[in-house]
Amino acid sequence: MMPMVYLDHSATTPLDPEVLQAMMPYLTDEFGNASSVYGLGQRARQAIDQARDEVAAYYGVTAKEVIFTSGGTEGDNFAFQGIAQRNAERGRHVITSTIEHDAVLRSADALEQGGFEVTRLPVDRYGLVDPADLGRALRRDTILVSIMHANNEIGTIEPIHELVAITRERSTAYFHTDAVQSTGKIPTHVDELGVDLLSMSAHKLHGPKGVGCLVVRSGVRLLPQMLGGGHERNRRAGTENVAGIVGLAKAIGIAHRDMVKNTAHLTGLRDRLIEGVLGRIPGAELTGHPVNRLPHHASFLFDGVEGESLADLLHPEDKLGGLRAVRKAAGASARTATGAIGCLCQASQSASTACSITLAAWCSQSAGRAARSGQRLAHCASTTRSPGARPAPLIST
Numbered sequence: 420m421m422p423m424v425y426l427d428h429s430a431t432t433p434l435d436p437e438v439l440q441a442m443m444p445y446l447t448d449e450f451g452n453a454s455s456v457y458g459l460g461q462r463a464r465q466a467i468d469q470a471r472d473e474v475a476a477y478y479g480v481t482a483k484e485v486i487f488t489s490g491g492t493e494g495d496n497f498a499f500q501g502i503a504q505r506n507a508e509r510g511r512h513v514i515t516s517t518i519e520h521d522a523v524l525r526s527a528d529a530l531e532q533g534g535f536e537v538t539r540l541p542v543d544r545y546g547l548v549d550p551a552d553l554g555r556a557l558r559r560d561t562i563l564v565s566i567m568h569a570n571n572e573i574g575t576i577e578p579i580h581e582l583v584a585i586t587r588e589r590s591t592a593y594f595h596t597d598a599v600q601s602t603g604k605i606p607t608h609v610d611e612l613g614v615d616l617l618s619m620s621a622h623k624l625h626g627p628k629g630v631g632c633l634v635v636r637s638g639v640r641l642l643p644q645m646l647g648g649g650h651e652r653n654r655r656a657g658t659e660n661v662a663g664i665v666g667l668a669k670a671i672g673i674a675h676r677d678m679v680k681n682t683a684h685l686t687g688l689r690d691r692l693i694e695g696v697l698g699r700i701p702g703a704e705l706t707g708h709p710v711n712r713l714p715h716h717a718s719f720l721f722d723g724v725e726g727e728s729l730a731d732l733l734h735p736e737d738k739l740g741g742l743r744a745v746r747k748a749a750g751a752s753a754r755t756a757t758g759a760i761g762c763l764c765q766a767s768q769s770a771s772t773a774c775s776i777t778l779a780a781w782c783s784q785s786a787g788r789a790a791r792s793g794q795r796l797a798h799c800a801s802t803t804r805s806p807g808a809r810p811a812p813l814i815s816t
């Protein structure tokens with residue numbers, strides 16, 4: 420069997436061996452509880468402190484502005500619930516967009532059920548939120564705006580700086596961004612973005628699963644959601660995931676160190692892949708922004724292709740493992756980014772399939788492999804489109 424070519428790095432990433440190495444002592448001999456006063460515990464405390472300093476330096480914030488969490492979902496939930504509960508007397512209006520991750524969309528739904536008003540901003544055909552739309556939606560009683568930094572399905576990078584600027588101009592609302600997909604891929608300096616809160620997750624950048632952080636600028640009024648001990652300065656109770664936190668900091672450090680090099684490499688691969696897919700699959704359309712998109716992210720709509728058939732063709736051989744194919748993704752009923760932009764795309768009629776391909780630099784994906792993946796995809800897509808027709812040739816190299 421051919422080795423799998425994993426192309427779903429927006430879903431999760433393999434652990435970097437360097438990260439595992441950094442974590443190992445805290446999974447074995449250095450197993451102390453960071454709240455214990457004796458040596459074993461204090462060494463765990465020091466490891467957390469150092470990790471917090473490194474994460475804070477990456478985001479350009481102070482160490483006390485970093486709260487470690489169990490990942491992106493918790494960070495998003497914490498931001499919504501924590502801000503809403505602590506600031507309800509100032510207002511009960513929240514703004515988000517239609518293309519957020521479920522961790523945000525469902526947090527917004529929960530607030531709505533609790534009596535808050537939620538405005539969900541539409542996006543254009545590239546998945547961009549228009550700052551003018553945000554400007555019109557802001558009110559005196561808006562307490563939170565939450566717009567993701569980069570989208571997981573279509574790779575579009577939102578104009579966070581402009582969105583924050585208009586929020587500041589027209590309201591006193593806090594601004595939260597879900598930076599789960601952007602951290603380690605593009606600059607996420609918090610001062611430059613201008614946000615008050617930012618959530619991230621380690622497993623999207625070759626760190627461990629089940630750990631992340633919420634950056635909360637000082638002065639932001641946020642109610643803790645996890646109650647118990649005084650961990651994380653009384654803001655998030657629970658014995659710290661020492662190995663996970665150390666792994667998170669290491670993964671961020673590596674991503675930061677290699678960002679310029681990786682961006683150049685991945686952008687080249689991505690563009691070659693996009694060119695190959697668009698050139699070979701009739702009716703294929705690039706989704707997301709053509710330029711303002713994550714460097715490792717390519718996404719498409721295939722007109723007239725059944726997602727399930729495409730997935731069946733791709734998966735058994737495991738050649739394009741993890742490739743996301745969503746049946747009838749252009750159907751606007753689905754609460755997905757593709758659903759939100761679907762009706763604005765040309766390939767939105769009948770059955771169409773959304774597919775995102777997300778690369779990674781460190782696992783030696785060569786330009787040749789990316790091109791072959793595009794060819795494989797083209798072959799499968801053409802096979803599923805018209806059962807009687809000759810499929811596009813699968814060129815093996």
Ligand SMILES: Cc1ncc(COP(=O)(O)O)c(C=O)c1O
Nearest residue numbers: 490491492520522571597599620
């Ligand atoms: C944009 C975005 N936000 C939040 C999450 C949730 O993160 P986690 O898996 O760490 O809970 C994800 C995960 O896919 C994501 O892509």
